[in-house]
Amino acid sequence: MDGQDEENDVLLLERTASSFFRYKEFALEEFWRPRILRWESLSEHQKQMIPWYNSYLEDVHDAIETNSIFYMNLLERSVKLWGLNSDPNLWAQPSGTDMRKTISMLNQIAREWSTHCEEERDQFLLLLTEFLEEKFPSDRNTIKILIPGAGLGRLAVEMVRLGFNTEANEVSYHMLMNSQFIMDGGLQKEQIALFPFVHSFSHHINRAEQLRQVNIPDMNIVEEVGGNGLLSMVAGSFPDLYGPNVNIKQSESYSNSAYIREVRAANRGSKHVVITNFFIDTCSNILDYLETITHVLKVDGYWINFGPFMYHFEQDHQTEMTADFDAYTGELSNILDTPLRGIELSHEDILEVATTHFPFKLLKQQTNISSSYGTNKLDISMLGYQCSFWVLQKT
Amino acid sequence: MDGQDEENDVLLLERTASSFFRYKEFALEEFWRPRILRWESLSEHQKQMIPWYNSYLEDVHDAIETNSIFYMNLLERSVKLWGLNSDPNLWAQPSGTDMRKTISMLNQIAREWSTHCEEERDQFLLLLTEFLEEKFPSDRNTIKILIPGAGLGRLAVEMVRLGFNTEANEVSYHMLMNSQFIMDGGLQKEQIALFPFVHSFSHHINRAEQLRQVNIPDMNIVEEVGGNGLLSMVAGSFPDLYGPNVNIKQSESYSNSAYIREVRAANRGSKHVVITNFFIDTCSNILDYLETITHVLKVDGYWINFGPFMYHFEQDHQTEMTADFDAYTGELSNILDTPLRGIELSHEDILEVATTHFPFKLLKQQTNISSSYGTNKLDISMLGYQCSFWVLQKT
Numbered sequence: 021m022d023g024q025d026e027e028n029d030v031l032l033l034e035r036t037a038s039s040f041f042r043y044k045e046f047a048l049e050e051f052w053r054p055r056i057l058r059w060e061s062l063s064e065h066q067k068q069m070i071p072w073y074n075s076y077l078e079d080v081h082d083a084i085e086t087n088s089i090f091y092m093n094l095l096e097r098s099v100k101l102w103g104l105n106s107d108p109n110l111w112a113q114p115s116g117t118d119m120r121k122t123i124s125m126l127n128q129i130a131r132e133w134s135t136h137c138e139e140e141r142d143q144f145l146l147l148l149t150e151f152l153e154e155k156f157p158s159d160r161n162t163i164k165i166l167i168p169g170a171g172l173g174r175l176a177v178e179m180v181r182l183g184f185n186t187e188a189n190e191v192s193y194h195m196l197m198n199s200q201f202i203m204d205g206g207l208q209k210e211q212i213a214l215f216p217f218v219h220s221f222s223h224h225i226n227r228a229e230q231l232r233q234v235n236i237p238d239m240n241i242v243e244e245v246g247g248n249g250l251l252s253m254v255a256g257s258f259p260d261l262y263g264p265n266v267n268i269k270q271s272e273s274y275s276n277s278a279y280i281r282e283v284r285a286a287n288r289g290s291k292h293v294v295i296t297n298f299f300i301d302t303c304s305n306i307l308d309y310l311e312t313i314t315h316v317l318k319v320d321g322y323w324i325n326f327g328p329f330m331y332h333f334e335q336d337h338q339t340e341m342t343a344d345f346d347a348y349t350g351e352l353s354n355i356l357d358t359p360l361r362g363i364e365l366s367h368e369d370i371l372e373v374a375t376t377h378f379p380f381k382l383l384k385q386q387t388n389i390s391s392s393y394g395t396n397k398l399d400i401s402m403l404g405y406q407c408s409f410w411v412l413q414k415t
Numbered sequence: 416m417d418g419q420d421e422e423n424d425v426l427l428l429e430r431t432a433s434s435f436f437r438y439k440e441f442a443l444e445e446f447w448r449p450r451i452l453r454w455e456s457l458s459e460h461q462k463q464m465i466p467w468y469n470s471y472l473e474d475v476h477d478a479i480e481t482n483s484i485f486y487m488n489l490l491e492r493s494v495k496l497w498g499l500n501s502d503p504n505l506w507a508q509p510s511g512t513d514m515r516k517t518i519s520m521l522n523q524i525a526r527e528w529s530t531h532c533e534e535e536r537d538q539f540l541l542l543l544t545e546f547l548e549e550k551f552p553s554d555r556n557t558i559k560i561l562i563p564g565a566g567l568g569r570l571a572v573e574m575v576r577l578g579f580n581t582e583a584n585e586v587s588y589h590m591l592m593n594s595q596f597i598m599d600g601g602l603q604k605e606q607i608a609l610f611p612f613v614h615s616f617s618h619h620i621n622r623a624e625q626l627r628q629v630n631i632p633d634m635n636i637v638e639e640v641g642g643n644g645l646l647s648m649v650a651g652s653f654p655d656l657y658g659p660n661v662n663i664k665q666s667e668s669y670s671n672s673a674y675i676r677e678v679r680a681a682n683r684g685s686k687h688v689v690i691t692n693f694f695i696d697t698c699s700n701i702l703d704y705l706e707t708i709t710h711v712l713k714v715d716g717y718w719i720n721f722g723p724f725m726y727h728f729e730q731d732h733q734t735e736m737t738a739d740f741d742a743y744t745g746e747l748s749n750i751l752d753t754p755l756r757g758i759e760l761s762h763e764d765i766l767e768v769a770t771t772h773f774p775f776k777l778l779k780q781q782t783n784i785s786s787s788y789g790t791n792k793l794d795i796s797m798l799g800y801q802c803s804f805w806v807l808q809k810t
Contacts, residue, residue: 058757212760224761362453366619
C-alpha cells in the first residue's frame with residue numbers, strides 16, 4: 021500500500037467510525053423529529069383518534085437510543101484496535117451515504133446474527149451444505165474456501181463449523197468494523213439488544229413489529245470457532261486481492277503496485293471453493309469478478325453462487341477513472357472517465373460467458389428462490405428478492 | 416378555483432406535458448448513454464466475451480424510441496384538448512421527479528392496460544366482484560361507486576362493465592393525461608406497442624425479458640364502456656373534493672374557497688361504495704382520508720380496500736403549510752410548517768381507528784396477499800408487495 025492509499029484508508033475508516041458516533045443524532049433527526057412535528061400539527065380532534073401516537077414515538081426514540089448504545093460500545097472497543105484518534109470530533113465527517121449505511125447495518129446484523137432471520141439464512145445454507153458434504157466427506161481442514169463480500173462473517177463461521185479452512189474477504193469498513201466487534205468482541209449469546217426495524221414506518225401489520233427487539237449474536241462465536249485457526253478475515257477489494265495481473269483495467273477496485281501484484285500472484289489457484297452469496301451484483305463490471313473467481317480457484321474447484329441480480333450501481337451516476345497498466349514501465353494508457361453502471365448481465369448471460377469464455381462447466385442451477393433478505397418476516401413487508409443458485413466447476 | 420390555483424394548474428400541466436416531450440432525451444441520457452460509455456471502456460479482451468452487448472444496447476435505444484412515439488402521439492392529441500401552448504419549447508420545464516414519472520407511467524400503463532398484468536389485476540378484481548355481485552344483484556346503474564386514486568382508469572372501467580355508476584377521481588396530471596389518451600383516444604385493441612421494462616437492468620433471467628414488448632390497450636375501451644354514461648372522471652385531490660368542511664386542516668391537498676366548500680357539501684353521503692386500490696398509502700395524513708371516505712359514503716355504504724402500506728411520503732423531506740380555517744371570517748390560524756411524512760398507520764391501527772373513532776364496522780379482512788405490482792412477472796424480478804384487503808360498512 022502506498023502513501024496515498026494509506027491516507028485514503030484512514031479517511032474512510034474515520035468517516036465510518038464517525039457515522040457510528042453520529043448514529044443517534046442522525047436517526048433522531050431523520051426518523052423521530054419529523055414525526056413529532058407531524059403529530060403536533062394534528063388538530064385536537066385527530067390527536068384523540070390516535071392517543072397512543074405520542075407514546076409510540078417515545079418508544080421509537082428509546083429504540084434509537086438502544087441502537088446507539090450498541091454503536092458506542094463498538095467504538096469504545098474499536099478506537100485503539102483500528103488506530104483511530106481518541107477524540108471523535110477530530111475524525112473526518114461522514115457522508116449521507118455513510119450515515120444511511122449505519123441504518124442498513126442494523127438490518128444486516130439481524131440478518132446474519134439473530135435467530136429472527138434463521139429461516140432466510142437456511143435457504144442457501146442447506147443447499148450449500150448438502151453439496152459440500154457430498155464433495156468433501158473428510159479432511160475438510162485442508163479444503164480452502166474463499167467468501168468474497170463476506171459481510172458480517174456469518175457464512176464464513178458456518179463453513180468453519182463444517183470444518184473447512186475459510187477465508188472471509190470484505191471491502192466495506194462498515195462491515196469490517198461491525199464484524200470485528202461482533203465476532204471478536206467476546207460477546208455472550210444474545211448479549212446485545214437491537215431494534216433493527218425501527219427505521220421503517222411502512223409495510224406493518226401492527227406497530228409492535230416495527231418495535232420488535234432482536235438479540236445478537238445467536239451463539240457465542242468465540243466458543244464456536246475461536247482457536248481452531250480455520251477462519252481468517254482479509255480486508256480489501258476482491259479483484260484487487262485475488263484477481264489476475266492481466267485482463268483487468270486499473271480502477272478504484274483494482275490497483276497495480278508491485279506489492280499487490282505479488283499478493284495476487286500468490287493467490288493464483290489457491291482455493292478449492294469460492295462462495296458468492298448476495299455478492300455478484302455488487303460489481304461495476306461483473307466480467308472482472310469472473311476473471312477473479314477463475315484466477316483464484318484451483319482446477320476442478322467450485323464456484324457456488326446464491327443471490328439476486330440487483331446491480332448495486334444500476335442507478336449510480338458516478339464515474340471512476342479506468343486505465344490500462346503496463347507491467348514493465350508502470351505506465352497508464354487509455355485513461356477513461358468510466359460510468360460505474362453499465363455492465364448488468366442476466367442469469368443466463370453470466371452462465372453463458374462463464375461456460376464459453378471462462379473454463380467452467382455447469383453442475384447445478386436453480387432460479388426463483390424467494391428470499392426475504394432481512395426484512396421483518398412477521399410484518400406485511402415487501403416480499404424481498406428472487407434468487408438464483410448455481411454451482412460451476414473450473415475445468 | 417381562484418386565480419392563483421389556476422396559474423399553478425397551468426404550470427403543473429405544462430411541466431407534465433413537457434416531461435412527455437422530453438422523455439426520449441431523458442431516457443437515452445439516463446439509461447442508454449452511460450452503458451455505451453461503459454461498453455466502450457471495456458478492453459478488447461472483455462468485449463469479445465459479450466460480443467452481443469453493442470447490439471443489445473441498440474435494442475434498448477430502439478425500445479426507448481418506440482416509447483417516445485407513444486408520448487409524441489399522446490401530445491399531438493392532447494395539446495388542444497388541454498389548452499396547452501402549441502410550442503412545447505415555451506412550456507414550463509419538468510423537474511427530475513416529473514421525468515422519473517414518465518418512466519414509471521409506462522409500467523403503470525402495462526399494469527392497467529395489457530394482458531401481461533391480467534393475473535395481478537385479477538387478484539383484487541375477483542375478491543371485489545364477488546362481494547359486489549352478492550350485495551348488488553340488480554339495478555346496478557343506480558349504485559354509485561367512487562374510486563379515488565383511479566390511476567389510468569382500468570378499475571373504473573371494470574366497475575362500469577359490471578353495470579355500476581362509477582366516478583374515477585385522480586389528482587396526478589401524469590395519470591390524467593395518459594388515461595385521457597388511452598381511454599378516449601379511440602385506440603384499437605393492442606394498437607400501441609410499448610417497452611415498459613426497458614429501463615430496468617436488474618433482476619433479469621435473460622435480456623429478452625427486459626426487451627419484452629407489451630401491446631395496449633387490451634380492449635377497445637370506447638366499444639366496451641362508451642356511450643352508456645356510467646363513467647365519469649373527476650380531476651383533483653380526494654379530500655379537497657369529497658371531504659367534510661370541518662376536521663381537516665387546510666393544506667396543499669385541501670383548500671377552502673367558497674366554491675370548493677359547496678362541491679364538498681354536495682358530495683356528502685353521495686356514494687354507495689368507495690374503492691381504494693393501492694391508494695391509502697399515498698396520503699400525508701391518513702386520518703384525512705378516513706374523514707373523507709366517511710363523509711362521501713351513504714349510511715350502510717361500503718369501503719373496500721386493497722393494497723400495501725408503502726407510505727409514499729415516508730422518506731420525503733418536504734414540508735407543507737397547514738392551517739386551521741375559519742368558515743365565517745375566512746381567517747387562517749395555527750399556521751404550521753408541517754412535514755409531509757409522519758402519520759404512517761399499520762393495518763391494525765387503521766382498522767382500530769375506523770371502527771372506534773369513525774362509524775365503521777368490519778365485514779371482511781385478509782392480509783398477506785402477494786402482488787407483483789406491474790413488475791415483469793416472467794423475469795427474476797423483485798417479488799413485489801404483500802397486500803391487505805378489507806371491507807368496512809358505514810353504520
